[in-house]
Amino acid sequence: MVGNIAGFTNLDLLRCLFKIEKPMSRSALSESLELGEGTIRSILDILKGNNLLVSGKKGHYLSQKGKEILKEANKNISISKADLSFVFSRKKGIAVQIKHVKNKKGLGKAYELRDTAVKAGADGALILKYDGRLKLYELEDTNNVRGFKEIENEFSLEKNDLVVAAYADSYKLAEYGALAVAIEVSSNLKSIMQKLK
Numbered sequence: 001m002v003g004n005i006a007g008f009t010n011l012d013l014l015r016c017l018f019k020i021e022k023p024m025s026r027s028a029l030s031e032s033l034e035l036g037e038g039t040i041r042s043i044l045d046i047l048k049g050n051n052l053l054v055s056g057k058k059g060h061y062l063s064q065k066g067k068e069i070l071k072e073a074n075k076n077i078s079i080s081k082a083d084l085s086f087v088f089s090r091k092k093g094i095a096v097q098i099k100h101v102k103n104k105k106g107l108g109k110a111y112e113l114r115d116t117a118v119k120a121g122a123d124g125a126l127i128l129k130y131d132g133r134l135k136l137y138e139l140e141d142t143n144n145v146r147g148f149k150e151i152e153n154e155f156s157l158e159k160n161d162l163v164v165a166a167y168a169d170s171y172k173l174a175e176y177g178a179l180a181v182a183i184e185v186s187s188n189l190k191s192i193m194q195k196l197k
Contacts, residue, residue, distance in 0.1 A: 007039040011120065011179050013196040016043050017052065017070050018079060023059035034172040050196065069195060075099065076188045079175070080154040084126075084167050091123060091167035096178040097155040098162040098185050110138045113164070113181050122166040122177020130157040137162065 012033065019032050026044065030037045044060055047053040052066035062070060077096050084093035107113065110127045117125035127137040134152040151165055162185060166177035183189050 008035060008043055009120075009176070010193060010196065011176050011183075012039075012043055013046060014073070014179060014193065015175060016040075016047065017062070017066065017073065017196075020053070020060060020062055020066075023056065023061040025059045029060070034170060047196070052196070069192060073189065073192050076186050076192075077179075077182050078155055079178070081171065082151050082154065082165050084165060086150075087126065088123075088167050091169065092171045092174050093165055093167045094171055094174040094178045095151050095154060095163055095165040096182045097157065098164065098182050098189075099158070101160050101162045101185060107162075107185055110136070113137075113184065116181050116184050117164065117166045117177030120176040120180030121173040122168045123173075125164050125166040125177055125181060127181070128163040128165065130161040130163065131159055134163060 012035065015033055016029065019029060024032070026037055026040050029035075029044075030040045033040065035043075044053060044055070047066070048055065050065075051063055052069060053060055054063045077098055080095050080097075082093035082095035084091060101107070113127045114125045128134050128148065128151070129137045130152070134148040134157065151163060155161075155163065157163070164178045164181040166174045166181070168174040168177065183193055
C-alpha cells in the first residue's frame with residue numbers, strides 16, 4: 001500500500017525559511033509558496049522538528065536557530081522577482097544573486113548550470129556574472145542586453161557575484177530553478193541545505 005507522496009522538495013524548505021520574515025499563518029504560507037495547506041503542514045513539521053520554527057497564536061515564526069540559518073543563507077544569496085519580458089514575454093522570472101563566487105573555473109559550463117535549473121522545474125535560465133556590469137557568464141565581451149540593467153538594479157552586486165535569472169510558467173518553478181543553481185554553485189548553501197533535512 002502506498003502512502004501519501006510528499007508534494008514538496010527540499011527547495012521548498014529553503015523557500016519557506018525565506019518567506020517567514022514575520023509570523024505567518026499556514027494559509028498565508030500556502031498562498032505565498034504556491035503549495036497546498038497539507039504540504040505546508042508537512043514542511044512546517046520538518047522545520048519544527050529541526051528546531052528552525054516555532055508555532056504560536058500569531059502564526060509560525062523562525063526560532064533563534066532558524067534566524068541564524070536564514071542569516072547565513074542571506075550572506076550567500078538574495079532572491080528577487082525579475083522582469084524577463086525582454087527574453088520571454090509570457091514567462092515568470094526569479095533572479096537569485098549568488099554572492100562572492102571565487103572559483104568560477106570550477107563551476108562548469110553555463111549550459112550545465114542552465115540544465116540544473118531545468119531539471120529543478122524552470123523552463124530555462126540566464127547565467128550572468130558581475131564584473132562592474134552584468135553580462136552573460138562565459139562571454140568576455142558582450143554588450144549589455146537591455147534587461148540586464150533591470151536585473152542589476154534588483155541587487156547590490158559586487159565583483160565575482162553571479163546572478164541566475166530563471167523563467168517558467170510560475171514563479172514557484174522559476175524559483176526552483178534559480179535556487180537549484182545557487183545550491184550547485186555555493187558550497188555554503190549546500191551545507192545550509194543539509195541542516196534543513
